Amino acid sequence: MPKTIYNKYDKKLISSLPVAAFEGRIIVILTEGETEKAVEYLLSKPILGFDTETRPSFKKGQQHKVSLLQVSTDDTCFLFRLNHTGLTPALLKLLTDKKVMKIGLSWHDDLNSLHKLADFKPGNFTDLQDCIKDIGIEDLSLQKLYANLFGQKISKRQQLSNWEADILSDKQKLYAATDAWACIMLYQELVRLKETKDYQLIIQEENHADV
Numbered sequence: 526m527p528k529t530i531y532n533k534y535d536k537k538l539i540s541s542l543p544v545a546a547f548e549g550r551i552i553v554i555l556t557e558g559e560t561e562k563a564v565e566y567l568l569s570k571p572i573l574g575f576d577t578e579t580r581p582s583f584k585k586g587q588q589h590k591v592s593l594l595q596v597s598t599d600d601t602c603f604l605f606r607l608n609h610t611g612l613t614p615a616l617l618k619l620l621t622d623k624k625v626m627k628i629g630l631s632w633h634d635d636l637n638s639l640h641k642l643a644d645f646k647p648g649n650f651t652d653l654q655d656c657i658k659d660i661g662i663e664d665l666s667l668q669k670l671y672a673n674l675f676g677q678k679i680s681k682r683q684q685l686s687n688w689e690a691d692i693l694s695d696k697q698k699l700y701a702a703t704d705a706w707a708c709i710m711l712y713q714e715l716v717r718l719k720e721t722k723d724y725q726l727i728i729q730e731e732n733h734a735d736v
Contacts, residue, residue, distance in 0.1 A: 528724045532663045534673040535729070545677035547702040549600035553693065557613045563596075563603045564615040568625055570598045574708035575629040575650070577638055578688040578701055591638040592688035595705040602702035608689050612643040622648040628708040630654060630667050653708060656715045661726045671707055674714050679707060 554563050567573055578593040594605040594616070605616060612620075620639065629635060630653045639645075654665050664670055671679045683700035690697075718724045 529727060530662065530673050530724050531727045531729050532661050533729045534664055534669045536669065539668060539672050539678050542672055542676060542678040545671060545675065545679050546699055547602060547706040549602060551698050551702045552603050554603055554605045555609050557610055560605060560610055560613045560615040564619045567596055567619060568622060570625065572626045572628065572709055573598060574705040575627050576704040576708065577635045579638060580687055580689045581685045590641060593701060595701045597702060597705035597709065599709055602705055604698060604701055607642065617643060617645050620647060621645050625649060626651060628653065628712045630708055653711055656712065660718055660724065667704060667707060670711055674711060679703060
């Protein structure tokens with residue numbers, strides 16, 4: 526039976542969905558030496574999900590530097606605490622690598638934040654927002670995309686938490702890891718749908734979908 530997807534997913538439906546969460550290993554990286562070992566491991570994998578987090582600012586005109594780079598395989602996510610390590614040579618090697626497929630969402634914004642820490646030429650990155658148009662999806666947010674394709678909710682409760690805290694809470698770690706891992710899940714499902722054409726696209730009118 527074809528999967529039903531929508532060009533615009535109704536945000537009001539998301540709250541009732543079951544919660545999606547990363548169930549693999551989450552490893553926090555705090556030192557330059559740890560980044561080297563983590564990057565070596567990550568570059569041995571075929572596909573990686575990427576995301577970043579920045580401490581929110583509640584004062585007009587105040588901006589913080591990117592605090593966290595999370596990079597996930599399908600079962601292991603590394604949380605690189607950039608406010609401790611900066612962009613180390615190993616991390617720059619990861620970001621500029623041209624072999625391993627790297628998936629992000631609205632990745633241009635993340636790159637702009639990372640470029641404020643160091644100058645580098647991005648390697649093999651794919652932005653999910655460039656993939657969804659091929660099957661008619663117009664939503665751009667991770668939460669709506671995941672709800673649309675998998676019928677599950679990605680919680681955003683930790684989004685505005687302090688990403689420069691001395692110790693990240695378990696909820697922060699899970700939130701960060703889930704966002705990076707979800708990029709892989711979404712990409713693989715989008716590829717499957719494009720190849721199999723196993724979906725039915727429902728066009729929602731503007732007044733039926735919260736856009």
